[in-house]
Amino acid sequence: MYELHFAVPMAGAVLCSLNIRHDSAMLSVLLKHSKAKLIFVDYQFLDTVRGALENMSKSGSSLPDIVLVLDEQLMSVGIDMLQNTTIDYENLVQAGDPEFEIRKPKDEWDPIALNYTSGTTSSPKGVVYSHRGAYLNSLATVLVNEMLTRPVFLWTVPMFHCNGWCFTWGIAAQGGVNVCLRNVVAKDIFSSIVEFKVTHMGGAPTVLNMIINSPDGDKKPLPGKVVAITGGAPPAPQVLFKMEEIGFAVTHGYGLTEAYGLATVCVWKPEWDALPPNERAKIKARQGVLHLGLEEVDVKDPMTMKSVPADAKTMGEVMLRGNTIMNGYLSDEKATQEAFENGWYHSGDLAVKYPDGYIQIKDRAKDIIISGGENISSIEVEDVISSHPAVLEVAVVARPDDHWGETPCAFVKLKDGCNDVTSADIIKFCRDRLPHYMAPRTVVFEDLQRTITGKAQKYILREKARAMGSLTKTSKL
Structure with a gap:
């Protein structure tokens, strides 16, 4: 990645560094939006990228070519696992032209x-x-x-x-x-x-x-x-x-x-x-x-x-x-x-x-919500929880955390007759559809107070989340 911060601009191209915590669904959206022509993939994230390309193929999107960064023990594995053009990073570097003129x-x-x-x-x-x-x-x-x-x-x-x-x-x-x-x-x-x-x-x-x-x-x-x-x-x-x-x-x-x-x-x-x-x-x-x-x-x-x-x-x-x-x-x-x-x-x-x-x-x-330095949109998390068949209303706010800074806390009102749904069910539902860091770590079941315009009174929910204190206990602080 450090080498690419120089090589890509020097080749006259634009560098787009993607978050390694993205799942395949999110990655496919960003690849399509950026119209990336080439993606460099560390071997640890090969499965994630493969899933993203499969999603893109289903929608008829053009796929970027692949450059794999392989561990020495994996040099003989995975090169043909992707349908589109795939190159090994070190081979690409070795094939480079030492006399290439920088494209300023x-x-x-x-x-x-x-x-x-x-x-x-x-x-x-x-x-x-x-x-x-x-x-x-x-x-x-x-x-x-x-x-x-x-x-x-x-x-x-x-x-x-x-x-x-x-x-x-x-x-x-x-x-x-x-x-x-x-x-x-x-x-x-x-x-x-x-x-x-x-x-x-x-x-x-x-x-x-x-x-x-x-x-x-x-x-x-x-x-x-x-x-x-x-x-x-x-x-x-x-x-x-x-x-x-x-x-x-x-x-x-x-x-x-x-x-x-x-x-x-x-x-x-x-x-x-x-x-x-x-x-x-x-x-x-x-x-x-x-x-x-x-x-x-x-x-x-x-x-x-x-x-x-x-x-x-x-x-x-x-x-x-x-x-x-x-x-x-x-x-x-x-x-x-x-x-x-x-x-x-x-x-x-x-x-x-x-x-x-x-x-x-x-x-x-x-x-x-900023958790571990990552920005999390409460609206996006709310949209996923709202898609659960047992959920009637939801609002997501930040809960303070000694380790992560903040973690998502979801206040959920269930539909009548769905009281057997647990907080673990909601969290798993989110983790199946979002990167894990975006999924709520706390779920509270209660009726939501709303303003006259129908919006959840999040300032009240924030106070409740703050009153809960940190989910992660750090006794040394």
Whole structure:
């Protein structure tokens, strides 16, 4: 994947890194929407891709050619398992022309990458990145993380998330070393840090939770300063406190797929060093100020477009603009125009602004649930649960979780005579139709209170979900 972040643009093509957690149904939708001509497949995901291509064949869609990345022990297996043209990755590399002339973009606004905001099968949004935006955000990530020459970066941020938050290109700019993990587990994180003298890493708060709650036998003293940048969901202050307690220097950033990853960072002020540890952690949980690659960030009233007062109380919508904001959504002019209404990108996130200009996210518009750094559409989950023959009404909200950040919690009203349906039945029904991370982990059976317009009163349900506390218990926090 790292090699392809350079090879694909250098060949004059557009890179589309797909989430490895997608199932075959979702993958087929994204392949059709992107009109991909070539798909590179690691052997672990061959079955998923085969299922996606079978779905595409049934609908008469043209299929992309396949390049397989095979384990040495599997070199003799699976090449003929797919009907369309299939090539082995290493053979493809060996057959390359060393004298190939790089196809540079004719215009810096030409697309370099396509990234999907989520796995919404009903209306996937493909975010188009330009060469200019990727270049600027790559350099911004280097500056934000104080990366000197030859950093050693541990990949606990997936490269399919905003092209690894643009670290893919930024590390190359600094002549860095990339340390990759096939599976992100705490024991391998500590071992890699010690063996390769890792200087930087990044990940969602889920990764930080994994680190601080790992068994003592898996933990190892850090050989030096390790800068860990986190984002994707607001981290709990106690998580930041615990990370720094074991030696990590945590930087907290905020961003979106539409902003190439990081857009703001909680830049640390020296005077905050004198504060008690818990106070420092609370401040570090803020989303902060814009990085140098972005033109402006503000918190505005979306109706009047006026900036909210910097009183740390008045909520508004986070809005961004600059060269590190997407070109637009692929083949979706309406959604693009809505996103850029009044000349600003509307994030949909609700925040307050402090007197020093730092912002802090307080809530999420549109009921997006962020679990383990993944965006989950509550509407999509509700649509699946509603299709269950025993379900009359459903509303899905976020339940706080010490490990995942949030998990989907479904409030369900059953039809008369269907009281034998259990929460396990609903969860299994969802898991059979959605990637497992999108399926609810909690199901509550009750009547839903609705507004006069017929909408479920989700703010009440959120309070109930919060009152339940975390499903995952982390006794060390």
